[in-house]
Amino acid sequence: MTIDYVNTDTPTFRSARAPRLAWSFFRVGAMNELQYRSNFFLQLLESVLTLGAGLVGLAVVFGRTTSLGGWSRPELLVVMGVFTMVGGITNTFVVPNMQKLVEDIQRGTLDFALTKPADAQILVSVRQVSIWQSVDILTGLIVLIVGMVQLGDNSNGVKGAVSLVMLLLLGSWTIYCFWLILASSAFWFIRVNEMQELFQGLFRSGQYPVRIYPGWMRFGLTFLVPIGFAVTVPAEAATNRLTGMTVVVALAAAALFGIGSRWIWRTGLKRYSGASA
Amino acid sequence: MTIPAAEIHVERLEKVFSVPVREAGLRASLRSLVHREVREVRAVNGVSFTIEPGEVVGFLGPNGAGKTTTLKMLSGLLQPSGGKATVLGYEPGRRDPAMLSRLALVMGNRNQLQWDLPAMDSFELNRAIYRIPRSEFIEMRDELIELLEIAELVTKPVRNLSLGERMKVEIAGSLLHRPIVLFLDEPTIGLDITMQKRIRSFISEYNLRYGATVVLTSHYMADVQALCKRVIIIHHGNVLFDGDLAALSQKFAATKTVVIRFEQLLPATANDVGVPDLSRFGTVVSVADGAVSLTVSRDEVARITAQILNDFSVLDLTIEDPPIDDVIERVFAAGATVEGVTGG
Amino acid sequence: MANTVTEIILRDQVRVSRWRSMISLYWMLAKTAMQIQFQYRVSNYFYMIGMVVEPTIYLVVWRTIAESSGGAVGGYTAGTFAAYYIVWTLVRNMNIVFTPFGWEARIREGELSGQLLRPVHPIHYDLGSFAGWKVIVIVFWIPIAAVLSLAFRPTLDPNMEQCIVFFIAIWGAYLIRSMLLWVLGMVSFWTTRVSALFTIYFTAELLLSGRLVPMTLMPGWVQGLSWFLPFRWTFGFPITALVGPISRTELVVGVFAQIGWVLFGVLLVKVVWKRGIRKFSAVGG
Numbered sequence: 050m051t052i053d054y055v056n057t058d059t060p061t062f063r064s065a066r067a068p069r070l071a072w073s074f075f076r077v078g079a080m081n082e083l084q085y086r087s088n089f090f091l092q093l094l095e096s097v098l099t100l101g102a103g104l105v106g107l108a109v110v111f112g113r114t115t116s117l118g119g120w121s122r123p124e125l126l127v128v129m130g131v132f133t134m135v136g137g138i139t140n141t142f143v144v145p146n147m148q149k150l151v152e153d154i155q156r157g158t159l160d161f162a163l164t165k166p167a168d169a170q171i172l173v174s175v176r177q178v179s180i181w182q183s184v185d186i187l188t189g190l191i192v193l194i195v196g197m198v199q200l201g202d203n204s205n206g207v208k209g210a211v212s213l214v215m216l217l218l219l220g221s222w223t224i225y226c227f228w229l230i231l232a233s234s235a236f237w238f239i240r241v242n243e244m245q246e247l248f249q250g251l252f253r254s255g256q257y258p259v260r261i262y263p264g265w266m267r268f269g270l271t272f273l274v275p276i277g278f279a280v281t282v283p284a285e286a287a288t289n290r291l292t293g294m295t296v297v298v299a300l301a302a303a304a305l306f307g308i309g310s311r312w313i314w315r316t317g318l319k320r321y322s323g324a325s326a
Numbered sequence: 327m328t329i330p331a332a333e334i335h336v337e338r339l340e341k342v343f344s345v346p347v348r349e350a351g352l353r354a355s356l357r358s359l360v361h362r363e364v365r366e367v368r369a370v371n372g373v374s375f376t377i378e379p380g381e382v383v384g385f386l387g388p389n390g391a392g393k394t395t396t397l398k399m400l401s402g403l404l405q406p407s408g409g410k411a412t413v414l415g416y417e418p419g420r421r422d423p424a425m426l427s428r429l430a431l432v433m434g435n436r437n438q439l440q441w442d443l444p445a446m447d448s449f450e451l452n453r454a455i456y457r458i459p460r461s462e463f464i465e466m467r468d469e470l471i472e473l474l475e476i477a478e479l480v481t482k483p484v485r486n487l488s489l490g491e492r493m494k495v496e497i498a499g500s501l502l503h504r505p506i507v508l509f510l511d512e513p514t515i516g517l518d519i520t521m522q523k524r525i526r527s528f529i530s531e532y533n534l535r536y537g538a539t540v541v542l543t544s545h546y547m548a549d550v551q552a553l554c555k556r557v558i559i560i561h562h563g564n565v566l567f568d569g570d571l572a573a574l575s576q577k578f579a580a581t582k583t584v585v586i587r588f589e590q591l592l593p594a595t596a597n598d599v600g601v602p603d604l605s606r607f608g609t610v611v612s613v614a615d616g617a618v619s620l621t622v623s624r625d626e627v628a629r630i631t632a633q634i635l636n637d638f639s640v641l642d643l644t645i646e647d648p649p650i651d652d653v654i655e656r657v658f659a660a661g662a663t664v665e666g667v668t669g670g
Numbered sequence: 671m672a673n674t675v676t677e678i679i680l681r682d683q684v685r686v687s688r689w690r691s692m693i694s695l696y697w698m699l700a701k702t703a704m705q706i707q708f709q710y711r712v713s714n715y716f717y718m719i720g721m722v723v724e725p726t727i728y729l730v731v732w733r734t735i736a737e738s739s740g741g742a743v744g745g746y747t748a749g750t751f752a753a754y755y756i757v758w759t760l761v762r763n764m765n766i767v768f769t770p771f772g773w774e775a776r777i778r779e780g781e782l783s784g785q786l787l788r789p790v791h792p793i794h795y796d797l798g799s800f801a802g803w804k805v806i807v808i809v810f811w812i813p814i815a816a817v818l819s820l821a822f823r824p825t826l827d828p829n830m831e832q833c834i835v836f837f838i839a840i841w842g843a844y845l846i847r848s849m850l851l852w853v854l855g856m857v858s859f860w861t862t863r864v865s866a867l868f869t870i871y872f873t874a875e876l877l878l879s880g881r882l883v884p885m886t887l888m889p890g891w892v893q894g895l896s897w898f899l900p901f902r903w904t905f906g907f908p909i910t911a912l913v914g915p916i917s918r919t920e921l922v923v924g925v926f927a928q929i930g931w932v933l934f935g936v937l938l939v940k941v942v943w944k945r946g947i948r949k950f951s952a953v954g955g
Contacts, residue, residue, distance in 0.1 A: 087863070090866075098869055104874050114738060247719060250721065267727075
């Protein structure tokens, strides 16, 4: 459950500094949501069931083979864990904000963003938090750790863990940029909600490493919709499959998506303010 | 086959709701997990009346009085907590299809028609639902279209219609099966004056043409004055008055409210807000924004208005009926249950 | 005096016979739904394309396994896996019915009250209008199936019996799921805290219906369990009816099993509805 708990259309918020702002939003929102304790158990149940279904799928797969496209069972556990974590991060921090952004664009209530465009992107990206979705981060982490433990020697140990975290953050950043592009298309198109649902569906392909998909799918799921960067690449870090080349490409992609999304956001915002001026 | 008598008979009808009570605060929330407190709300508290076939009766009362709850019980949506009711000889709670296909409940701001399609298509759907033979259906549909003047509206998607147009088209859809009992819950709410009048005249026409029994709830006095000879006033779930509308107005609406806006405001001082003192004409109800509201007894209105217009430079003057809530307050103040003059 | 007026003007209602009016009702509901959904064709397409992702993932995974296991696994080749999951997309579209999550809104927003005023059981509205929607869906599905077939080259060679049973089975699946999800939704009459229950149901369905993998690939005890539950008859059975391998006996048994579950579903709906309506009309909407 997400709550838009703060009126952002006051002078205080327009001039406040971004990090402090982000923290106060988070604190207020978290406190609010923590009241609804039943949501926690509900979310936990859903998380466990979804993850459980995925693990059952893996179990059936590995009842019939010992490796899938070169990936062993513990490695696929790692992928599943990362997938769940990234889903959790996205659904907690990114999706609520992007959905609210689309709403604001469609209803014309984005005006507070026009006063300070530089801060606006930060504002619209951090003001909401769906705290109970973060349960997925926890459950995903557990599966991830189990997978890494099972890998034992084949995992990368501490070095792997560090690069995992960094690439996880990088991948999440890339996904955020993609979501921003998606949400910003509301400045031009009406059918954004359906595109968002389409993306949520596509994201499920991340539960397996994108490398197993046929060429054209792999390309689409890496460079068009950056699921590969969000999930597979961090998983490769943890499973000692990471190459220098991959890291370079991931960094490049993150930069490109960052610049691209920023540009689209600003162009859209100009269009929006031009329309209402 | 015998024609069921279009009669509504209600005896000591009751409806009690159990509403959970929850206080604010964390401690109260925790307590409520273990022990649920409920409060009993008597929405309808022993209501009795009989409506003869062909009557047009108005249920009057402020919000929360129990009017809608009574209608819902009479149309089978709600089970009574006590007492009994029969509509068309059936017990409404049983929701007998034979009863349902002879009655209609139209609620002010509810949509029954398909949103994305022209009303005509929804009409066809209703034909199938109510099993109306084709020729009968066409006849009724065309009559309704003519009476409600919706010929151009029925071919447009319902979502493209204005509120008033949508209401007319909804009413048409609800009457295709030619119900002989018609419950109308706030049918003119949110509509402009012209549309209100149009719908009122339609209801009257429907009643005359088909002899339908009509029960109308409203908190607009105008609806009731235009249509109902008989009113039943409901307040706090009780019948306060059941009888002739003329008698009600005569007995209880003894005053009118005159609102005067003055052209030249006197300079405002500490106590005075710049309007002349009108207390010799009647009771001053309020003075705000340069306008004075005055309660004047009915018989005196013409005389006093003329005098005010004569004595002062008046920018604007309106004469209003006291709001129905006030009338009802008077009814209430005059005695808990008043058996009014019954009339035909 | 009023009585005479009523008697003179009114004639008692002549009504169309029940069967004819039911057919007429379903036809009108389906027609209306088709008109509306055709208006929403872009939405429909977006949804269907998004939905294709799930079986594509499964397909790719199992195809990979088949190829690395010498061509086949559990009796399925890459080609038959492709056939299974492509037919899956049609069957999945066919068994989508009114979501139990939507019941709370229906109750709260007065839609149910409106339906209760009419002399028709509200389930007919859902059955009829979703059926019409399915017709549109089948038409829209064809190009999607064509693209998927080009990409994944399914092996599909059903005989005439299989095709007939398949056609029956997809509508059987539709009916079974309509009934069961209606019952699930009716739980909303008693409580609004229904999410957990629904999630458990859908997860069980995912694993026991043939949606995740063909049931023959599941361990024996899971297959055994699925025989007694309705899930496989809403998903796996229609798919395998067309894709095979399936014997004539199995086809017949499957059709009878579907009929059985439909009847069970109808009974359950009747029982729960009666109670649910009593609860609803005690409290009101």
